[in-house]
Amino acid sequence: MNLPLTADDLQARVAQLVACTEAEGPGKRFALWFQGCPLRCPGCCNPEMLLFEGGTPMSLGTLAAQLRQTREHHPDLEGITLLGGEPFAHAPAALALARVAHALDLSVMVFSGHTLEELRAQPDPVRQQLLGEIDILVDGPYLREQPETHRRWIGSANQRIHHLSARCDPADPRWFLPNTLEIRLQDGAVLVNGFPARAAVGLWKRPRPPRGETSSELSGK
Ligand code: SF4
Structure with missing residues (x-):
């Protein structure tokens, strides 16, 4: 299966999109939660x-345009x-977006609940193509009992960081800085992304309250 760079007929089911964040990997990044x-x-x-079910269906054409606009x-x-969510459960959309990113000379970082070995063993050619487009893979399930305390952006100690290409430097000093949270107001809600302090785990996304009150949303991995 050979996917086009952008495909308006290809839909991604998007839970959250932050066009430019510094809390989801090295440097400024376009972050998308499936x-x-x-x-x-x-x-x-x-x-x-x-x-x-849920989320917002967005065409790859729209997402590619947003990514190009953010780059500008x-x-x-x-x-x-x-x-x-799990990006590999949305492999066609993730692959198309990864190809757009590489065409713009941007790196591709993916958080997956599957291990690299499990992903390599999967026969689905689209998933294998997606694996081939990843520069940095953070793999493995999130284990609440093993909270990560040293590596930035990583949720639990079992999760591994794989630099699958030479595009990103494993010794990049930004990996060793403290974790950060970003808080922004968006459409009447308080949106928080980045890896939270342990005390904040569990304060996850809440239903939007009636008009006039505030809500709190928290997303990390
Ligand atoms: S933490 Fe695990 S169950 Fe939750 S979205 Fe990520 S991979 Fe899925």
């Missing part, structure tokens, strides 16, 4: 993104980060 995950990590950090506004944009 809606839907077949895994059930105990203490899942994004439980509102487990169901495949932020010439120092370094890459995209795909999270979820």
Whole structure:
């Protein structure tokens, strides 16, 4: 299966999109959370993104246009980060977006609940093509009992960082800085992304309250 660079007929089910963040991988990044995950990590950090229903369907043409626009506004944009949900459960859309990113000379970072070995063993050619487009893979299920305390952007100690291409430097000093959260107001809601302090785990996305009140949404991986 050979996917085009952009395909208006290809839809991504998007749980959340942050066009430019510094809390989801090295440098400024275009971060997209897919809606839907077949895994059930105990203490899942994004439980509102487990169901495949919901989210916002967006065409790859629209997403590609947003990515190009972000690149124009932020010439120092370094890459995209795909999270979820489970990006490999949305492989056609993730692959198309990864190809757009590489065409713009941006790196591709993916958080997957599957291990690299499990992903390499999967026969689906689209998933294998997606694997071939990833520069940095953070793999493995989130394990609440093994919270990561040293590596930036990583949820639990079992998760591994794989530099699958030479595009990104494993010794990049930004990997060793403290974690950060970003808080922004968007459409009347408070949106928080980045890896939270342990005390904040569990404050996940809440239904939007009646007009006049505030809501809190928290997304990480
Ligand atoms: S932590 Fe990620 S991979 Fe695990 S169940 Fe939640 S969304 Fe899926």
